[in-house]
Amino acid sequence: MARSRFSITRLPGFGLIAVLTFVMLYLPIIILVVFSFNAGVSQSRWDGFSLQWYQAAFNNAQVRDVSLRSLWLAVTAASIATMLATLAALGTTRVGRFPGQTMIYALINQPLMVPEIVTGIALLIFVAAIKVQTGYTGMGYLVAAHTAFCIPFAYLPIRARLETLDNALEAAAADLYASPIQAFRYITLPLMVPGILAGFMLGFVISLDTVVITEFVKSAGQDTLPTYMLGQLRRTVTPEMNAIATLFLALSLIVVTAFFLITRTRGR
Amino acid sequence: MSHEIDITGLSKSFGQGAAAFQALKEIDLTITSGEFFTLLGPSGCGKTTLLRIIAGFELPSTGTVRINGRDVTSLGPSKRPVNTVFQSYALFPHMSLSENIGFGLKMLGKPKAEIRATVDEMLQLVRLEAMADRRPSEISGGQQQRVALARALAPRPRVLLLDEPLSALDLKLRKEMQSELKRLQSETGITFVFVTHDQEEALTMSDRIAVMSAGQILQLGAPQEIYNTPVNRFVADFIGDTNFLKLRVKAVDAGMAVLELPGGKAAQASLPDGMRPATGALVTAVIRPEQAEATGADEGDLHATVESATFFGTDTHLHLTLADAQGFVLRRQNRPGQPVPAPQSRLGLALAPGALRVLED
Numbered sequence: 001m002a003r004s005r006f007s008i009t010r011l012p013g014f015g016l017i018a019v020l021t022f023v024m025l026y027l028p029i030i031i032l033v034v035f036s037f038n039a040g041v042s043q044s045r046w047d048g049f050s051l052q053w054y055q056a057a058f059n060n061a062q063v064r065d066v067s068l069r070s071l072w073l074a075v076t077a078a079s080i081a082t083m084l085a086t087l088a089a090l091g092t093t094r095v096g097r098f099p100g101q102t103m104i105y106a107l108i109n110q111p112l113m114v115p116e117i118v119t120g121i122a123l124l125i126f127v128a129a130i131k132v133q134t135g136y137t138g139m140g141y142l143v144a145a146h147t148a149f150c151i152p153f154a155y156l157p158i159r160a161r162l163e164t165l166d167n168a169l170e171a172a173a174a175d176l177y178a179s180p181i182q183a184f185r186y187i188t189l190p191l192m193v194p195g196i197l198a199g200f201m202l203g204f205v206i207s208l209d210t211v212v213i214t215e216f217v218k219s220a221g222q223d224t225l226p227t228y229m230l231g232q233l234r235r236t237v238t239p240e241m242n243a244i245a246t247l248f249l250a251l252s253l254i255v256v257t258a259f260f261l262i263t264r265t266r267g268r
Numbered sequence: 269m270s271h272e273i274d275i276t277g278l279s280k281s282f283g284q285g286a287a288a289f290q291a292l293k294e295i296d297l298t299i300t301s302g303e304f305f306t307l308l309g310p311s312g313c314g315k316t317t318l319l320r321i322i323a324g325f326e327l328p329s330t331g332t333v334r335i336n337g338r339d340v341t342s343l344g345p346s347k348r349p350v351n352t353v354f355q356s357y358a359l360f361p362h363m364s365l366s367e368n369i370g371f372g373l374k375m376l377g378k379p380k381a382e383i384r385a386t387v388d389e390m391l392q393l394v395r396l397e398a399m400a401d402r403r404p405s406e407i408s409g410g411q412q413q414r415v416a417l418a419r420a421l422a423p424r425p426r427v428l429l430l431d432e433p434l435s436a437l438d439l440k441l442r443k444e445m446q447s448e449l450k451r452l453q454s455e456t457g458i459t460f461v462f463v464t465h466d467q468e469e470a471l472t473m474s475d476r477i478a479v480m481s482a483g484q485i486l487q488l489g490a491p492q493e494i495y496n497t498p499v500n501r502f503v504a505d506f507i508g509d510t511n512f513l514k515l516r517v518k519a520v521d522a523g524m525a526v527l528e529l530p531g532g533k534a535a536q537a538s539l540p541d542g543m544r545p546a547t548g549a550l551v552t553a554v555i556r557p558e559q560a561e562a563t564g565a566d567e568g569d570l571h572a573t574v575e576s577a578t579f580f581g582t583d584t585h586l587h588l589t590l591a592d593a594q595g596f597v598l599r600r601q602n603r604p605g606q607p608v609p610a611p612q613s614r615l616g617l618a619l620a621p622g623a624l625r626v627l628e629d
Contacts (some may be wrong), residue, residue: 168358171325174345175352176372177423186371190362 029249036242043237053243063244066228070208073139073224077146078154078203084147085154085199086192093162094170094188109152119149120216127217137219145217146207153206154199161195194262201259205252271337272427272459273299273322278331280317280483291317293483295331299427299461304453306462308470309480310506315463316431318480322461323429324348336426346375350427351420355435357412359404365391365415366400372423390418393452410441417452427459434469446473467507471495479503495556499540501627504554511596513553517545525626527553530592531571537624551626557585557599559623562609568616572596574609584608588617 008014036054040047057063088108092101111119127141169191173183211226218227225248232241280292291314299305307315320326322333324345332341340348351372360368369390373383391397394414396407404412413433420428430449434442450473453460464470470477471491479487479494479502487499498504501512515527518534525545527537537553545551565571572588579602586598586609598617609615 166356166358168354168356169360171345172352172354172358172360172419173371173375175323175325175350176419177346177375178371179346179375182375187360 032242033246033249035239036246038239038242041238043239043242053239054247056240057243057247060240062228063225066223066225069222070225073142073146074204074207076143077150077207078200080143080147081150081203082154082158082196082200085151085158085203086196088151088155089158089162089192089195090188093159108155111149112152116210116212120212123213124216131219139222141217141219142214142222142224145213146210149210149213150203150207154203157198157202158192158195161192161198165191197262198259201255201262205255208248208252270301271298272301272303272335273297273461274332274334274337275318275322276332276334278318278321278333279329280314280321280326281329291483292321292328295483295485297478297485297488299459301459302457303475304450304460304462304473306464306470306474306477307480308464308467308477308506310465313480314483315465315480319352319429319431319461319463322427323350323352349425350429351423351425352429352431353416353420353433355431355433357404357416357433359412359415359419361404364401364403365396365407368404368415369419369422371419376423386422390422393421393455394418394448410437410445413437413445414448417449421452421456421458424456425458427461428453430460430462432463432465434464435466442469449473471507479506481506497625498554498627501552501554501629504627509557509597509599510554511557513555513590513594513596514550515553517547517549517551519547520544525551527551527624527626529570530590530594533569535569535619535624537626538622539626540628543626543628545626552629553624553626555619555623555625557597558583558601559620560596560598560617561620562586562598562600563616563618565614565616568618570596570617570619572598572615572617574611574613574615576611577608579608588615 035043035046037049037051038047039050039052092105092108106113123141123145127145130141131137165188169187170183173187174180178186209226211230214222214224214227215230218224223231225244229241229244275295275297278292278295278297279290282289282291295318307318309315317326321328322335324340324343324347328341332339334340335349345352360371363371366387370383370387373386378386387400388397391400394417396411396414396418399407399411404415407415413436416433433449434445437445446469449460449462462470462473471494474491476488476490477494478485481502487494487503494503495507498507498510504510504512513530515529515537517525518528519526520539523539523541525537525539526534529535539545560570561568570590572590575587575589577587578585581602583599583601586600588596588598590596596617
């Protein structure tokens with residue numbers, strides 16, 4: 001193997017900076033996880049191993065309630081967002097160039113560019129106006145807000161996937177007597193699947209994690225797991241929070257790992 | 269011989285107004301059943317556009333395309349009895365080789381048993397029986413090329429269109445595939461329309477060649493005809509190597525001209541149809557590098573000085589300067605023990621009878 005003369009790994013301080021970075025990234029999380037198993041109530045003194053805080057979390061009806069709401073919301077919003085993002089990706093890559101194409105790309109990706117707090121306040125005012133007009137206070141607002149917010153995260157991997165597909169594949173299908181619907185069904189869609197799954201999972205994680213949007217849009221009794229935890233933290237912090245956070249972390253890790261495995265094995 | 273493809277008055281423009289680019293200009297072309305027909309030209313000459321119009325991927329701006337007598341001009345690619353071998357092969361990456369080859373038949377709604385039988389036959393035809401269940405990413409470039417061929421041949425199209433299919437292969441593999449293509453064409457009897465920018469490929473494989481430039485067909489004919497009697501300077505230059513000489517006309521007579529050669533001797537040269545240059549005019553004459561022979565220094569029709577010699581294995585190219593300083597390349601076949609002339613040595617050139625031709629510029 002040819003070795004380049006310049007290597008960043010041999011610069012002075014490289015090892016130190018690397019270690020510091022990893023410590024900053026992971027040490028707080030490790031401490032959080034460790035103290036979720038603490039037998040006492042302290043966040044700083046180790047009183048022995050115990051699963052009591054996990055038991056407490058599972059027995060807490062409110063925690064169960066907000067967790068289920070979070071999951072339901074994330075699945076619903078990510079599903080709708082993925083469908084819309086798939087259509088948007090097809091409409092922006094599988095057509096000839098049309099005027100305003102770049103504009104549409106920017107519009108779709110609005111949530112990536114507009115600060116979340118601005119979106120949150122805008123939604124608060126907007127949703128309040130509709131609530132006054134219609135009297136409806138259901139989950140529809142959260143679903144709509146999360147869906148809109150998830151679309152770019154679902155759109156980007158799907159579009160990236162479509163862009164790597166040779167346009168000649170669809171031409172070849174048409175040449176081999178496939179109707180446009182058959183070409184989509186047998187060629188384009190199966191090849192898009194890794195992108196669609198990746199888009200769904202990204203959207204799912206984003207929805208699960210969003211605090212600001214939910215905080216501004218939710219009505220009474222519509223707390224999700226993150227907004228519930230935020231509310232609890234304003235009072236006393238017991239290791240029950242650590243236990244919930246650890247479970248939340250585990251769920252995110254599982255989803256993100258699945259995302260990587262799927263894009264790696266099916267993305268060939 | 270029946271007409272397979274009839275193209276009349278075909279034009280294609282891209283863009284509009286001042287930015288419009290005319291890719292094809294009033295093409296008329298007839299391709300006969302069962303022939304190996306090649307569209308040859310440099311990149312941008314319109315050959316791929318013409319192929320894409322025959323396949324149905326592009327609509328012509330004007331003109332009609334008939335396949336086996338039926339007007340298909342406005343039909344999409346899925347409604348034409350032609351299949352294409354793409355430059356990038358465009359194999360379906362998520363399907364096995366068998367599924368790739370059977371795709372066209374499946375879309376035509378053929379029964380499963382028939383599809384399986386045809387796929388097996390095709391795998392045998394391209395010698396890939398052992399790899400039926402592999403994915404395209406698991407086989408080599410040459411094998412992918414053969415799968416692309418098998419997939420396009422499986423529905424038994426009337427016409428097979430090939431868009432520079434060998435350009436991604438290395439030289440040795442390309443030579444193999446050239447004979448493979450010829451074999452497949454004669455075994456299946458399907459009309460092949462082959463697009464290439466490689467003149468050697470065109471000469472070795474084709475029954476007929478259409479040489480294209482700037483959206484027009486400059487010359488249409490058998491390989492020998494195109495090589496031996498190019499109609500203009502472009503064709504002569506594009507096909508094979510050619511010496512271009514500026515020579516003065518001494519006399520003109522019934523399709524022949526007598527030209528004055530550098531050094532004072534005269535030679536007969538054929539004239540293109542309808543050209544009658546005035547006596548004393550300067551014309552461009554062409555002669556292929558292998559159509560002259562080296563002789564003793566004071567013999568032959570021309571006298572030349574050797575500038576350099578390039579050894580090519582089977583033959584040697586001698587770069588010469590004629591008496592009036594014009595350049596000349598002579599291709600001499602190598603024989604054992606034959607000395608390579610030293611630079612600055614002098615030799616004579618005997619032109620083969622009929623080798624010298626006058627061309628319109």
